[in-house]
Amino acid sequence: MARQYELNDASVVVVIGSGAGGGTLSNELAQKGIDVVCLEAGSRLTLADVVNHPPTMDARMGWHDKRIGMAPWICKTVGGTTMRWSGATPRFQEHELKALTTYGQFDGGTTLIDWPMTLDELAPYYDKAEDKMGVSGTHGIPPSAETNNYKVLAAGGKRIGYKEITSSRMAINPQARNGRPGCQQISFCNSGCAIGAKWSTLYTEIPAAELTAHFELRTQSMAVKINHDDSGRVSGVVYRDADGTLHEQKARAVAVAGNVVETTRILLNSNSSRFPDGLGNSTGHVGRNYTRHMFGAAIAKMPKPVNYHRGARQTGIIFDEQYHDPERGFAGGYELQSIALDPWGTSSSIGGWGPDHTVFTDNYTHLAGIFITGEDPPESVNRISLHATERDENDLPVPVIEYRDHPNSLAMREHSLKQSRALFESLGATHFWGGDAPVGCHNMGVARMSANPRDGVANRWGQAHDIDNLFISDGSAFPTSAAGNPTLTIVALAIRQADHIAERMTQKTL
Amino acid sequence: MQEEQTTRRRFIVAALAFSGVAAPLGSTWLKSAAAWAADDDAGLDELGRMAQLLFPHEGLDDRVYGGIMSTVMETTTDDQATQAMLDAAANTLDAARETSWLDLGAEEQFAVLQELQDQPFFAGIRETVRFHLYYHPDLWKHIDYPGSSKEFGGYIRRGFNDIAWLPEDE
Ligand SMILES: Cc1cc2nc3c(=O)[nH]c(=O)nc-3n(C[C@H](O)[C@H](O)[C@H](O)COP(=O)(O)OP(=O)(O)OC[C@H]3O[C@@H](n4cnc5c(N)ncnc54)[C@H](O)[C@@H]3O)c2cc1C
Ligand code: SF4
Numbered sequence: 001m002a003r004q005y006e007l008n009d010a011s012v013v014v015v016i017g018s019g020a021g022g023g024t025l026s027n028e029l030a031q032k033g034i035d036v037v038c039l040e041a042g043s044r045l046t047l048a049d050v051v052n053h054p055p056t057m058d059a060r061m062g063w064h065d066k067r068i069g070m071a072p073w074i075c076k077t078v079g080g081t082t083m084r085w086s087g088a089t090p091r092f093q094e095h096e097l098k099a100l101t102t103y104g105q106f107d108g109g110t111t112l113i114d115w116p117m118t119l120d121e122l123a124p125y126y127d128k129a130e131d132k133m134g135v136s137g138t139h140g141i142p143p144s145a146e147t148n149n150y151k152v153l154a155a156g157g158k159r160i161g162y163k164e165i166t167s168s169r170m171a172i173n174p175q176a177r178n179g180r181p182g183c184q185q186i187s188f189c190n191s192g193c194a195i196g197a198k199w200s201t202l203y204t205e206i207p208a209a210e211l212t213a214h215f216e217l218r219t220q221s222m223a224v225k226i227n228h229d230d231s232g233r234v235s236g237v238v239y240r241d242a243d244g245t246l247h248e249q250k251a252r253a254v255a256v257a258g259n260v261v262e263t264t265r266i267l268l269n270s271n272s273s274r275f276p277d278g279l280g281n282s283t284g285h286v287g288r289n290y291t292r293h294m295f296g297a298a299i300a301k302m303p304k305p306v307n308y309h310r311g312a313r314q315t316g317i318i319f320d321e322q323y324h325d326p327e328r329g330f331a332g333g334y335e336l337q338s339i340a341l342d343p344w345g346t347s348s349s350i351g352g353w354g355p356d357h358t359v360f361t362d363n364y365t366h367l368a369g370i371f372i373t374g375e376d377p378p379e380s381v382n383r384i385s386l387h388a389t390e391r392d393e394n395d396l397p398v399p400v401i402e403y404r405d406h407p408n409s410l411a412m413r414e415h416s417l418k419q420s421r422a423l424f425e426s427l428g429a430t431h432f433w434g435g436d437a438p439v440g441c442h443n444m445g446v447a448r449m450s451a452n453p454r455d456g457v458a459n460r461w462g463q464a465h466d467i468d469n470l471f472i473s474d475g476s477a478f479p480t481s482a483a484g485n486p487t488l489t490i491v492a493l494a495i496r497q498a499d500h501i502a503e504r505m506t507q508k509t510l
Numbered sequence: 511m512q513e514e515q516t517t518r519r520r521f522i523v524a525a526l527a528f529s530g531v532a533a534p535l536g537s538t539w540l541k542s543a544a545a546w547a548a549d550d551d552a553g554l555d556e557l558g559r560m561a562q563l564l565f566p567h568e569g570l571d572d573r574v575y576g577g578i579m580s581t582v583m584e585t586t587t588d589d590q591a592t593q594a595m596l597d598a599a600a601n602t603l604d605a606a607r608e609t610s611w612l613d614l615g616a617e618e619q620f621a622v623l624q625e626l627q628d629q630p631f632f633a634g635i636r637e638t639v640r641f642h643l644y645y646h647p648d649l650w651k652h653i654d655y656p657g658s659s660k661e662f663g664g665y666i667r668r669g670f671n672d673i674a675w676l677p678e679d680e
Binding site: 050051052053055145146147148151152155159183184185186187188194195303304305306307309310311342343344346347348353354355357358361362363364365427 | 563564565566567568620623627636637640641644645649650653654655656657658659660663664665666668669670671672673675676677
């Protein structure tokens with residue numbers, strides 16, 4: 001069972017974060033017999049702690065440390081944001097991994113690069129990730145059950161000519177599998193799945209790692225700084241425990257998976273005389289090229305009841321717009337996905353007030369919803385940095401988050417909302433709202449992989465160009481955003497990275 | 511850009527509502543809502559009426575709106591920022607016309623709100639009301655939203671796929 005390692009045991013790999021990236025990497029390494037200490041800032045919930053009341057769950061598992069700017073809506077808890085996510089798990093596409101080659105730079109100083117790997121190279125890891133996460137419609141797993149809201153999406157999609165429509169590609173068990181039950185359509189997926197039908201590292205990767213006896217999870221352990229030795233290799237991680245006491249865990253290698261804001265903060269906050277601008281930052285890319293997808297949302301009042309609150313928050317994707325054709329007035333593509341929101345979520349998305357607003361909320365049972373996720377280009381001005389003077393309750397510099405939509409994203413959003421409107425109106429929708437959804441669920445790019453060290457922070461394995469025993473293991477490592485939801489790719493890259501780390505250790509080059 | 515700033519503000523305020531104002535939603539909530547309900551003669555005061563005009567649900571008991579605002583006032587007595595926001599709302603509404611805002615007709619009340627919607631206090635109150643109203647059990651009942659479902663086994667046998675009016679063209 002679970003091990004306990006000494007603070008001065010320098011043979012362990014320290015993984016920072018227990019979410020999609022960190023939880024998966026930890027388990028993959030532990031399965032190979034590599035000793036891992038996972039530092040997790042949050043505490044450990046059980047399924048019994050999950051109630052169907054979003055504000056209560058936000059208080060239990062949300063990340064509330066101070067930020068300046070548009071903070072992403074992420075979690076501080078064992079399992080990270082896999083406790084809150086919806087489970088949509090499409091693969092990225094070939095042309096998206098060659099973003100620069102396919103699109104060229106956009107006007108206004110974008111910083112696109114190609115991924116330092118091909119889709120063929122990634123495909124076997126996508127297979128492993130889908131199998132691990134139980135993605136519906138893959139590896140013999142049936143499609144997800146079609147909810148009312150999905151049926152609206154699919155019927156309207158067909159009416160306006162879409163063909164690539166699926167209820168699958170969800171990391172939610174349609175039926176019992178690997179010790180987890182099938183989805184009961186409880187519907188509060190974004191506040192934790194009360195029965196564990198939706199994949200979260202809390203009840204998959206973490207307990208599996210604990211069974212290996214090569215793994216220790218330290219909860220309420222906030223990593224604040226990564227130390228290095230005289231040769232410039234990382235040597236340990238300083239963290240703050242629940243009582244506020246600082247400790248240093250020695251390490252053979254360190255992997256950072258704090259979900260972009262925290263990944264940036266820990267790299268920048270680990271500056272030293274040798275690395276005055278922070279770790280991995282000799283080319284100044286840490287914190288830059290932050291992408292969070294072109295997001296859009298559409299809500300329509302349909303002629304008859306939909307009851308979109310019944311069933312999984314998201315089920316189903318339309319892929320038809322995920323291609324590159326500058327004729328549409330923008331580069332890259334997007335996906336249309338069904339989404340359901342509770343009354344408050346519905347009301348806040350639509351925004352505004354008065355009778356124009358309540359025509360939607362008063363007809364809650366008649367609403368249908370679409371969530372749009374599309375490719376947004378990296379720009380060096382979209383970035384996370386540390387405030388020069390302001391510090392938070394952990395005595396850490398407060399992160400400053402700056403993000404703006406590129407005109408390409410605005411054009412794409414307009415197109416996607418026009419399509420969403422046509423889709424709903426083809427079924428007789430009487431009222432339509434469409435707009436931005438600036439919630440920062442998908443976070444990518446601030447410590448990206450690049451073939452050329454000049455263009456990024458890490459190599460094709462997520463290993464820092466500057467420091468060979470420092471790894472980036474979350475969405476931060478994405479060179480560009482592609483269109484689809486990021487987590488399947490985060491997990492696939494973590495599995496691939498674990499293979500690389502193990503191989504380097506066997507070769508005694510790590 | 512204007513649009514973008516508004517949306518941004520909206521979400522920031524919503525996030526504030528989530529982390530801050532959400533906390534008192536416990537026993538205090540029940541107590542004061544019950545106290546309000548017992549007071550039969552209570553017409554809507556200024557803030558209650560504002561809440562109602564912000565999110566008008568025809569047929570929803572006035573006391574839901576009044577209860578929300580009194581809960582907010584009671585649970586934030588030590589919170590200077592919220593109290594200042596509530597004071598600013600009452601004062602600004604009354605200063606808008608010769609007559610006090612509450613004595614104006616419904617259309618004129620609405621017109622005043624439209625004029626004031628870019629004032630700093632407005633978004634704060636709007637988001638506070640939005641939060642409390644759309645997590646209010648009586649509002650849920652009014653719009654046929656049943657709330658928590660895990661204790662009923664979800665919707666797998668309760669209509670998650672019962673839609674029957676969609677065209678079957680293909
Ligand atoms: C509402 C919502 C819906 C979503 N739906 C989808 C979806 O349908 N499909 C999809 O692909 N993605 C979705 N996502 C995104 C998905 O949740 C993330 O992509 C994924 O969780 C990111 O994994 P991660 O490991 O990078 O970060 P996380 O899962 O957030 O994990 C990071 C962990 O690191 C910990 N941590 C951070 N800093 C420190 C530190 N200094 N010391 C110790 N621990 C630290 C955190 O507490 C956290 O547990 C959604 C997100 C949200 C908010
Ligand atoms: S709808 Fe399914 S996945 Fe979502 S919370 Fe309920 S049981 Fe879990």
